Amino acid sequence: MAEKIIILDFGSQYTQLIARRVRELNVYCEIHPFSKIPAFDDNVKGLILSGSPCSVRQEENPDIDLDALVGKVPILGVCYGAQLIAHKLGGEILPSEIREYGRANLSQVDQHSELMKEVNIGSQVWMSHGDTILEVPAGLKVIASTDSVRVAAFQSTEHPMWGIQFHPEVTHSDDGKKLLRNFVVHICECSQDWTPDIFVEATVEGLKERLGDDQVVLGLSGGVDSSVAAMLIHKAIGKNLHCIFVDNGLLRKNEYEDVLESYKGMGLNVKGVNASQEFYAALAGLTDPEDKRKAIGRVFIEVFDKEAHAIQNVKWLGQGTIYPDVIESVSVNGPSVTIKSHHNVGGLPEKMKMKVVEPLNTLFKDEVRRVGRTLEIDESILGRHPFPGPGLGIRILGDVTAEKVRVLQEVDHFFIKGLKDAGLYDEVWQAGAMLLPVQSVGVMGDERTYESVVALRAVASVDGMTADWCHLPYDFLAKVSNDIINRVKGVNRVVYDISSKPPATIEWE
The missing domain is CATH 3.40.50.620 (HUPs)
Structure with a gap:
């Protein structure tokens, strides 16, 4: 059995990203709901408590028996996880006077702390919390601050336990990888042999x-x-x-x-x-x-x-x-x-x-x-792009017929072939065409047409959980649109989808 880090999920949108960052260190990890904590065996080397959209101050907040976990393995609380540790130990958690979302910079760092080694003063971090730890209780000490957040990070003076009010797993946190490496490799002593x-x-x-x-x-x-x-x-x-x-x-x-x-x-x-x-x-x-x-x-x-x-x-x-x-x-x-x-x-x-x-x-x-x-x-x-199990059936909006499938197959062919020919295919995580249940007026050869509209979709992503639309070159889009309209009978208009996920899904259905 491989060594592993356990991540307790309190509902944060970033929980999977924490796991990915740990995996990038060649260390195996698992995500478990906070309500279903697994049994700890000798292979469990550390515990990470994730963030959450909830507040430790609200009734029925996501909670765990921290006393049952302290001392078993090193613990790192991230955002809500840090606030939960401080709250359970008697610290004061209050709503932030200033909304603490987005970029901030560390103005004080205790580089003697194992967690903060090689994390620089001035390092950019990513904040995303509505509450703040106003005072740490006895047994905890502050190891990092920003200009507006005094308790940006803390550690226990009694147990191998740390908390941070920023998100090291996102790319906006400059030294986030260093911090996670400090915890996973140096503190938890994982051997990085999961390849x-x-x-x-x-x-x-x-x-x-x-x-x-x-x-x-x-x-x-x-x-x-x-x-x-x-x-x-x-x-x-x-x-x-x-x-x-x-x-x-x-x-x-x-x-x-x-x-x-x-x-x-x-x-x-x-x-x-x-x-x-x-x-x-x-x-x-x-x-x-x-x-x-x-x-x-x-x-x-x-x-x-x-x-x-x-x-x-x-x-x-x-x-x-x-x-x-x-x-x-x-x-x-x-x-x-x-x-x-x-x-x-x-x-x-x-x-x-x-x-x-x-x-x-x-x-x-x-x-x-x-x-x-x-x-x-x-x-x-x-290297093949992900393709939905229901296939073109959920890229044809409305009812599905063999003729509509034929039309969309031709449109998709010109789009995907175009991406490959232009050297753009591997820069795109997923691409496809949608046949819309609307028709539009067009002009071909001085004659009026009333034909179908298709939407092209290309997104950048890592695992499909979130995605952003790809900024494909205008000249490429122009050529693909021209090829589709000239060579696919039944289509006279091409549009490009510029929606991100969330709020839009990658597929239209």
Whole structure:
């Protein structure tokens, strides 16, 4: 078992980012809701308490039994986590007189503190809190301040415990990586040996032990996650892994043939199934995005179930679930609001009476790609943009027909090919085109047209949790727009989506 840092999540938007920064130090970490603290074994080397949108002063604030944790391992409280420590020890927490959001600079730093070594006076930090620690209680001492925040950081004089009122995990905090390294490597004494090579070795051995001679079925999509998951399982059990690639009729242009071709050289046992007509029939007349997602998921289960039952003695369902999927399915404060149905089809294991194996469910997307490179998977797969499970079905707003799919496939083809030809594809995290349920007046060859509008979307992101629209060059957008309007029959207007996530999602449905 690897050494690990435990992060207790109190609901902060930055919690996953803390985990990512720890992982970048080649140290394994896990996020757990504050209400479900795991048992600590010898592998747990430290504990981080995350921020929160809540206040320690409000009734029923997110709370833990700090006394039960102090002394077990070193503790670092970040923002709300720091305020909670100070509050539990008798400190005074009050609403900030000045809103403390955004950039600030450290005006005093105790560089003798282990946490603050090499953190410079004047270093920029990122504040995001409505409360402030006015006074630290006995047993704590201030180790950093800004001009407006006297208690920017503190440490316990009795236990290995620290608190900071800024966010070291965001890039706006200049010395944030140094601070986290000080905590994780120097204070918690983690050995930084959690690497892709070690992950592959340990995971394959674990899969061999867990799966034995059992048969496993896995749905391939052509994307990064399912491909890496398949290769890990394949390395463990070889021919006992059966991969199924379903063409739902909502893939990109030529994708079905291209994906099957790309898997030929990987040694995987893959069967392609063209079921586009079944999906079109189920989608007929549906316009609500959630109804479309559910219909696509239902038909996928039916098709996949039929194909899986043709394989003898299948006991396991392999899935490419990654860590953000797992985290998002566990609410910090109870049931969470459904923004959209999950892309991993949840009904399969129950219907097929199989156990689930998810070899990537501890990894973030960029970590999955690094593992894929260790497995020597082709860059054309590893570098592929994320593509939604429901495919073009949720990029066609309104009802879905074969003709609309054809039009959008052509539009998407010119957009994605254009990005690749211009050397922009790898600078974009995800790109795609949306077919809008509106028509506009145009002029072609001195004749009036009344045809469809398409929207292009390209975003920059790290893991899809947040995203910003890409500032693509005007001359590139002009060329792509011209190619689409001139060469895709039925489209006479192209627009570019400049919305960030949040508030907008990456997909339109």
